[in-house]
Amino acid sequence: MRIPLLVTLDQHYLPQLRVLLTSIYLNHPVQVFDVYLIHRQIPGESLKKLSEDCARLDFRLIPIRADGETFRSAKVTDRYPREMYYRLLAGEWLPHDLDKILYLDPDILVINSLNALWEMDLRGYLFAAAAHTGKTEMANSVNKIRLKTNTDYFNSGVLLINLEEARKEIVPDELFHFVEDNPMALLLPDQDVLNALYGSRILSLDDARWNYDARNYSNYLLRSGGKENLEWVMENTSILHFCGKDKPWKKNYRRRFGSLYRHYMSLTERYLQNDV
Incomplete structure (x- = not known):
């Protein structure tokens, strides 16, 4: 069985996508993946090189150019780029024989198997996602008030998407109208929506x-009573997400897990010799 993955990005994040895919490959020795890339205008030569990289990992790349007609009524600006809508509207472009897909942000390392996540039963749900509540419950409470919700504030960087239900329930024009009608409420537009x-x-x-959340090691350690130490993370965490503006591929990154990310950068160059 091939697991379908969804990524949505522009060409500036292709180097990080290569690291993500290498980390998936190295932690799934017998599993193969189909990589669906929804994009607007990544050059053909870059897509060709990425496809060759995927083939080296025994993955298959399926690039999909998002149809501009879908966005005829969308608010599209620098703050609200088309890309913010892609993961929620993925069912518009993905093959209809796909009933679910796993979306991952490119600023992620996969350090253990994804199989248990992929096999989760989504019956009755549109998505599966995690809330980063460990840093401060106040932020979680503020987001509930700001968005008039009564659920935790879920991070949109990892989504298991029920495509069958999404095609029925997510109507593009309704999504676009919500963004148009709530300009002051949306601080992180894609996640807020x-x-x-x-x-x-x-x-x-x-x-x-x-x-x-790779920024919050101390909080995870504290809330788990010391259980979720580095050894626990390396054995039990599958998805390590480098949230926020401080990124581990930048030279001045000094946070925990930066060395692990740079190790995977080196492994990427070992497995994928040509540059994207």
């Missing part, structure tokens, strides 16, 4: 396993 419109339709995941 997910929570405001679909928060009650999300199956909650354990973030320590499936969307570990």
Whole structure:
């Protein structure tokens, strides 16, 4: 069985996508993946090189150019780029024989198997996602008030998407109208839209396993009573997410897990010799 993955990005994040895919490959020795890339205008030569990289990993790349006609009524600006809508509207472009897909942000390392996440039963839910509640409950409470929701504030960087239900329930024009009508409420537009419109339709995941916020090691350690130390993370966490503006591929990154990310950068160059 091939597991379908969804990524949505522009050409500037192709180097990080290569690291993500290499980390998936190295932690799934017998599993293969189909990589669906929804994009607007990545050059053909870059897509060709990425396809060759995927083939080296025994993955298959399926690039999909998002149809501009879908966005005829969308608010599209620098703050609200088309790309912010892609993961929520993926069912518009993905093959209809796909009934679910796993979306991952490119600033992620996969350090253990994704199989248990992929096999989760999504019946009755649109998405599965994790909330980063460990850093401060106040932020979680503020987001509930700001967006008028009664669920935790889910991170949109890892989503198991029920495509069958999404095609029925997510109407592009309704999504676009919500963005148009709530310009002051949306601080993180793509994530805010997910929570405001679909928060009650999300199956909650354990973030320590499936969307570990790499900035918050001390908080995870504290809330687990010391259980979730580095050894625990390396053995139990599957998805390590480098949230925020400080990124581990930048030279001045000094946070925990930076060395692990740079190790995977080196492994990427070993397995994928040509540059994207």
